[in-house]
Amino acid sequence: MILSALKSMYKKGLLSLTLLGLSTSVFATSGQVLQSSDFVGITFWLISMALVASTAFFFLERDRVVGKWKTSLTVSGLVTLVAAVHYFYMRDVWVATGSTPTVYRYIDWLITVPLLMIEFYLILSAITKVNSGVFWRLVIGTLVMLIGGYVGEAGYADVMTSFIVGMLGWFYILYEIFAGEASKISANKAPATVQKAFNTMRLIVTFGWAIYPLGYYFGYLTGSDPASSMASLNIIYNLADVLKAAQSGLCYYCEKPIVGNYAISGGHISHERCNADVFLKQGKKRN
8 A cells, every 4th residue: 555655656756857847948948038028929838838737637637547548538648748848849939930830730730639539539439349440530530631731831732722621621520520430329328427528529629629720711811911810820729729638638537437336237337327536546346
């Protein structure tokens, strides 16, 4: 018991020191001073630290859940960690040059957005066997959405055409999670708490991700002066990023399908009542 407690304290202390070292070392590499009038730069800084804090929370709290749900919280922590690292670099690019850090942002998205799509697969896989096609369809939709957006923002293709392609990728993801196989599995096989977590994430992908097209529109399609357009684009993207990365994990943590009394038969969970506080770390299986 004592050894286990010491081991847990060591892991948490090591994680905290790692995150602190990450934030301070990356900050120290910046040779530029953040100006009080640079509201875009301020949003980069605030979101960088919010993502670091979210990473610490998810990694520390993963030990309080059981079984397969640890994996989902670990993925949430990886999403916020990757985003935090990229945000430090994006902040420096903006402060130093005043230009949009398009390359860093899309590298971040190419890693974190597929991980968020994996969350849907993991949520369903925790309670039933899920066809791998669900995973690949979500990933393909993600890649179409991101590649379409990148080629437009990077100047490789017409911005309007790229916008339409990216939107089609997003619509495909929405179809899969609202009307496709993933949605049907959630509706037919998932207990109430899993459905609630799944539905909450669907709302984030629908309304939270709707912020990104607004950023693209104000950045490239309004015809405003470049400085104003880039400021609007980055502020909107930054807001969407913190909502996407942190809230997806938080909604999963808050709505995690953890129960006080449950029965497991044939690999399926039969819920009698949901009580996250009772079940934390001590779920007792009744056959």
